[in-house]
Amino acid sequence: MFGRKKETPGQGNGSDEHGLSLSYARTLSWLSLLVVLLTSLGLSFFISNQARQTLMERQEGFALLLAQNLNNQIFQRFAVPTILTYGHIALRQEQQYERLDSVVRSVIEGLPVARLRVYDFSRVVAYSTDAKEIGRKGLAPLNIGPAFQGELLKPEIIARVKVWQVPLLWPLEPGSYRLRVLYPLRGDAYSTGSSPVLGVLELTQDITADYVQVLIFQAAIVVMCLLSSVIMFTLLLIIIHRAERVLKWRMQKNIQLEKELQSTERLVSMGRVVASIAHEIRNPLGIIRSTAELLQRRAASSSDKGTTRLLQAIYDESLRLSQTVNDFLDYARPRQPRQDPVDLELVINQILAFVEGDFARDHIVIEKHFQGPLWVLGDKDLLYRALYNVFVNGRQAMKNEGTLDIRASVREEKAVIAVTDSGPGFDPDIIDKLFEPFFTTKEAGTGLGLPIVRSIIESHGGSVRLMNPESGGARVEVILPLAPQQPIVENGSGTGAGNADAESPAAQGGRDEHSAA
């Protein structure tokens, strides 16, 4: 019934879950790193390719323009004058060749043109910047055909070196990368496309330097992307490492908390069992006590001293036991305090009226210092019980002589009851343990007096402090919040000991002492 085992979150497979989420986070991070790396590599290739394309387009545009210009110059400055002078064009004639050569060279002067050839319809080299090639066949590129039909072909790059070989063959020889344009030569100045094709112009430019620049740019982008990826990778690794450490620490903390929770739950259910047993014991114990008292009275008249002593022992022990049971139940099942206006001075006077006989018998003088009525909101019976425990502890500490000084005052808008006795004071070695339940140094103590005091005062929003003042003895300070409004005391309601209620809560079953009973 009481041993109900509660399933707590994260219990049992908690560490497995943490471990799983940890490895999940790690896998996810590695995957995202891979994605970042691939994306940045792809992006870098795309950007660098775009740059290369742009540069090549510019080169191609320039080459086509040059080819067109050559077509014009050749037509105007060579073809027309030659036909007018010689009636026909025959480049094998040295004069004609030299005229064409001077026109061509004047156009390409200073430009990065590696070679220039003109092919006739039989694909024989009609003109070349290299005079040795003139009249040779078989030098024309294979794809030259459409150019003879007047088609403008896209310039092409001729690479002697593969891109991956560039770093190995560095620095590259001139002519490693060339741009070739095949341009149909037409018989008009503006190559409008309507005039007939006379031959094909092959223009070869050395673009090695520009091409290498593009390759360097391309490599720089890839290297930069790789570098930034590596930096990001390292940073993420550090973050993952740290997160792992934090998670591990939290996991350990959670496991520890789970263990603590389980043991607290066990204690709580054990406390419930003990409280219900104590509750069951209380009634039969009351019957034993009252029966022993009755038998004691009867035995007193029969002058059987032995029986009277035995009955007295039964009575004393059952009284002590019921005090322990009551204390335990008060502590284990604290009741919710009421919120009535309570005059603390009146409560103290009521307690003193009840205990003054015991104090006088032990030669203990009580000194009261009240600044006036102190009103708090709370439960009069519970407050009576708490202060009564403090007074009784003071009396027990002083043994058979001393002074109990009770001061009630207002400090920082709080009611402060300071109870100082002239006993030995709190033992500094154990003062930290005195609020622990069942901690006692007394032979017949229950160790529940101070825990009950604290539980009652804290349930009123107050606090309790234990200290040893320099003047000697022990001091207990009970601090309670004042009632928001201090009620007006009607004439005659008085706060003196004379008005103390003889039917005090302690007399109604509070934490009695043997002598108070």
Ligand code: ADP
């Ligand atoms: P109990 O009185 O049953 O021992 P308490 O919780 O009231 O239980 O007190 C716990 C312990 O605190 C006592 O056993 C005692 O050692 C110490 N104590 C309490 N009041 C005083 C005091 N006025 N002077 C010295 N020690 C005290």
